[in-house]
Amino acid sequence: MSTRADARRNYDLLLAEARAAFAEHGTDASLRDVARRAGVGIGTLYRHFPTREALLEALMRSNFDGLREHAESLLTAGDTAAALQEWLGRLATGSMAYRGLPESVLAALRDEQSQLHESCVAMREAGARLLHRAQQAGRVRAEVTADELLALVSGLAWASEQARQPAEMLDQLLHIAMRGLAP
Structure with a gap:
């Protein structure tokens, strides 16, 4: 060889x-x-x-790319809140792949030297476009930021991991969160 x-x-x-x-x-x-x-x-x-982050980035690259592509495809959806909720659900589900992943993503967003930073920023920006579109349509509170939304989803993913039925818990928590994000 x-x-x-x-x-x-x-x-x-x-x-x-x-x-x-x-x-x-x-x-x-x-x-x-x-x-x-x-x-x-x-x-x-x-x-x-x-570094550990380089390994994590290699593992997560296709997931992050998929999330960005999915966000782009949802930009033309008629129901902006449903599109945002669908993307957030996919993000949260992906965040549950590895215990500790949400913390790694949030830390990478704050650290420009992180090898995960670029991928995480691109993913956040894709979600921010969906958020902005839902805000413009009056479906989500105007003061909510993309960073706050990512922190919220990270918390939902963590809480769902603790449940006996994580997928069902995530779905329920996401519905509650979307009601709280409505104006």
Whole structure:
């Protein structure tokens, strides 16, 4: 196997094992354990992913891209509040993928040096366009900011994770939140 193919195989193995470790132990899972599970040394992990955030960004990139694309597709929806609620539900569900993910996203939004920052900002901006559209239509309070909305969704995701039926709890909490966001 060529060096390039071997490096790609290690990269893919590391992502797969990180996904499993983060799902099991949250975003604070041991990176040494991730490397061990992938059958590589910790140095190999750090060559591919110099920081925990770099690894998390690689795992979440497609999710963040999907959220941005979904927000763009919802910009033409007739019911602006329903479009915003649908996007927020998808964001919250994605936030529940790994324990600790909402905190990582909120921290990355505040830290321009974070490797997650750019992806998180683009996702926030996509949601902000949906929020602004719902505000212009008079369906959401004018004073609500995109940052407040992301913090609210992070809280809803966290609270839903604590329930026996997380998906049902999230749906119920999201409906309550949308009523509270209405003017």
